[in-house]
Amino acid sequence: MPRDNLTADRIVRAAIELLDEEGLDGLNMRSLAKRLGSAATAVYWHIKTKDELVRLAGDAIWHEVELPDLDATDWRTAATAHATGVHAMLTRHPWLVQAFGSNFLYGTGQARHNDLSLAIYEKAGFSAARADQAAATVLTFVLGSALGPAAQVSLNRRLSRNGADAEQQMADAMTRATETAMQFPRLRERLGTTAATEYAAAPDDTFAFGLQSLLDGFEARLTADRAGRSE
Structure with missing residues (x-):
């Protein structure tokens, strides 16, 4: 996408999508430019830094909340x-x-x-x-x-x-957390009526x-x- 076809608004919307999928660590100008079909230099023309992009994206999603x-x-x-x-x-x-x-x-x-x-x-x-x-x-x-x-x-x-293996590591951690919780009476009582996978x-x-x-x-x-x- 040529630089002239990019706008700050389009960049921010794409950044929100990328942040939702990849989180803060996954946001960088190269990945964002690829999503936009552009060059990273074209993105920098509109928004200079990643910090500024996060600020703009963070402010934009507040508009999703309806004001009573x-x-x-x-x-x-x-x-x-x-x-x-x-x-x-x-x-x-x-x-x-x-x-x-x-x-x-x-x-x-x-x-x-x-x-x-x-x-x-x-x-x-x-x-x-x-x-x-x-x-x-x-x-x-x-x-x-x-x-x-x-x-x-x-x-x-x-x-x-x-x-x-995220699921296996999570299951292993949950097992250890449950074993620890069983040492305490109130937690042990709750674990008796709740599945261990729901402990946290x-x-x-x-x-x-x-x-x-x-x-x-x-x-x-x-x-x-x-x-x-x-x-």
Whole structure:
């Protein structure tokens, strides 16, 4: 593909596809150029560095998350929808979770969601400073919840790249983890009713349970604050 037919948008979309398939370690300008049917020099004409490409790709996928309408819903419904949407996006693109710890990530896509988060918790009744803390707490929880699946994808990819039998290595590790867990009473009890292959997995609805527990805590704090002001 001639350089003139490339655009930054086309490059970013191709980078997202490559990142989804290969992860951060699999992204390089040569592989990306091959996917685009172009030369690496043509890609560099539009985007100068891999770090910049990751930043642009990371910001672009924030646009996949629908923004709840705060004028049409209550704050808890909006907070639940927003956090769930972000969690689903991170699960679809597990490389972004890893990028948070290794790249500078910013842009209008992410900023509009940060702004919405503040608006949600201000609508709930928090002061500006407390809304900042509430939004940060929920984002930390969402990132932490997405870390497990992202790590699993990364581990499977690394084992496969090394020419290893990923399934066998995973089974061997799970066997050793189960043997270790059997030394502890509560873990042993759970392993008695759950297949060993599911030992490392979180129970169903763990994310929803944790998110609603956080929001319950916020609501209790707001209620207590209002009661204190009325005394």
